[in-house]
Amino acid sequence: MSSPAIRCRSAGRIRNFFRRRFLLAGWQAHDLPDAPSQDSSQALLGRLIGPALLQRVTGALNESDTLAQRIGGCARDAYTVLYGCSALAVLLAAWGAATEDHTLRLALAVAELATLVVLFLTFRNAHRVNWHEHWLGLRFHAEFLRCLPVLAAAAQERTPRWLHGRARAALGAEDAPLPPHLAALTGHGHATEDPRAIAHEHAQHEVRATLLDQLDRICRDDPWTYTMTALDYARQLARQQLRYHCRRAQEERIIVHRVHAISLASFAVTIGAVMAHLVWHLPILTMISTGVPAFAASLQGFSAQEESERLTASYGSMAQRLDAWLNMRLDDDAGIADVQEHLSNLVELLMSEVHDWHRLFGEKGMYHLG
DSSP, X not given: OOOOOXXXXXXXXXXXXXXXXXXXXXXXXXSOOOOOOHHHHHHHHHHHHOHHHHHHHHHHHHHHHHHHXXXXXXXXXXXXXXXXXXXXXXXXXHHHHXXXXXXXXXXXHHHHHHXXXXXXXXXXXXXXHOHHHHHHHHHHHXXXXXXXXXXXXXXXXXXXXXXXXXXXXXXXXXXXXXXXXXXXXXXXOOOOOOHHHHHHHHHHHHHHHHHHHHHHHHXXXXXXXXXXXXXXXXXXXXXXXXXXXXXXXXXXXXXXXXXXXXXXXXXXXXXXXXXXXTTOXXXXXXXXXXXXXXXXXXXXXXXXXXXXXXXXXXXXXXXXXXXXXXXXXXXXXXXXXHHHHHHHHHHXXXXXXXXXXXXXXXXXXXGXXX
């Protein structure tokens, strides 16, 4: 399956470096729930679907997951560079205004211009490519494949149609013209026209449909054995996801607290510099009273793009719902329909997060940074 064209090599390294070395420096997760190892779940999945299908499912999942992380990282690197360059440009301008050295002032002007050029080119590239759109398709594909072995055993008649992938319906169904009152509510309509990306999306639809049909046949051969093994695998998957969401909720919460503390400290430093400037007219005070608020504002903008406050609540809510599903016990005499209903609840829970991503980020792009 051909990959969509990707014109970004940073793949999230800039943003991740800033988060880990600055916002999460010295932090360690605590009180995380136990979860089975990846090897254990892979062995159980091999028993469920066989080695041949295991290789196909895990290969497609790993490919999509890697591409999603890379493209998502490109989008996050873009706004990290934008906010960083914005603050740096303000600082350079303040430094140039404060210094009396003509040579230094000229050098600072050139540096500021270069910073603005980097900012403009980053925004232009992110605006044109629309990383979020590519990321959403890959993220949906990866999460669908993660749930696929469980979905084959679930009560499919009550699962939403979109869970099975658009390949089960006409691919052009979503592109039908909307009524004027609904079209007015849509965003910029910045859909990709890259033929490689469109071909890649269609190929993903075919992979999902083919794998789901093959797993359906395995399930129909021995429904009880497949369903009960799928239940064991679903519990392992839910425990892994519970640990992941607990860790991410802790991460985002500590980032919110640290950004708040840094903002308060920046405000105090700025007030001190402004008050000192009334007595001592020093260039360094001009730089502090101008540059520190700019960096604090950029940090707040970065935090808003990360959506740490919303993600703290979202990850926490998902962790609670996963814990509730794991603690929901089936009766010893439960029939296959009861087990399928239980599996359907987990699939809908896991895929509901993807639905939220589409609702929140579907047409987000980079327009809001303009």
